[in-house]
Amino acid sequence: MLHLNVILIGPSAKSPTIASLETVGIKSSNVNLTCLVDYDYYCPEYLSWHFKNNPEPLPENSLKFKVEEKDTYSKCKKEFMLSIFNVTESDEGTYSCHWHCEYENTTKAAIDLKVSNPQPTGRNLSVIKSNNICRIFSILSLNVYIMVN
Numbered sequence: 001m002l003h004l005n006v007i008l009i010g011p012s013a014k015s016p017t018i019a020s021l022e023t024v025g026i027k028s029s030n031v032n033l034t035c036l037v038d039y040d041y042y043c044p045e046y047l048s049w050h051f052k053n054n055p056e057p058l059p060e061n062s063l064k065f066k067v068e069e070k071d072t073y074s075k076c077k078k079e080f081m082l083s084i085f086n087v088t089e090s091d092e093g094t095y096s097c098h099w100h101c102e103y104e105n106t107t108k109a110a111i112d113l114k115v116s117n118p119q120p121t122g123r124n125l126s127v128i129k130s131n132n133i134c135r136i137f138s139i140l141s142l143n144v145y146i147m148v149n
Contacts, residue, residue: 015107016047016080016099022112025087029118033111035080035097036072043101049082050108052093058082089115 016035025031037047048057049067060067063085070079080097096110 016097016109018097018109018111020111022114024114024116025084025091026118027087027089027115029087031084031087031091031113033082033084033095033097033113035109037069037078037080037097037099039076039078042103044099045102046100047080048098048100049080050096050098053096057098084113087113087115091115 016037018035023031023033033049035047037044047069049065050057058065058067065085066083068081068083070081072079082095082097084091092113092115094110094112096108098106098108100106
């Protein structure tokens, strides 16, 4: 009787990759940063997220951060995601996902997070018509004058 063992080995693991070098987060919202990571039989041994070149990794599960690995379409790739909750100006800066392997050099990919204030949405407009001039004003105290025929 012949026994055949099949082992699925993906391509050699490479450095993590990112979709965009910069992400904009709205103040007080939640932001997700994602690296796409290759896996092979030995590597990576572990993954970590870092902020502003700090050698200490970010916590994996806290009130501010959550780190997750998610499966993708490929058995040899995973998404390595960092969620940042209630974003503030102090969260602005460079985040990097690090790929650690005993047999390879540690590699990383970096994403710059910019934090912006929320944009006003939907204005309550009021219109006052007087002597062929229509004055439109909003809750933002922006005055616009339009000539009416």
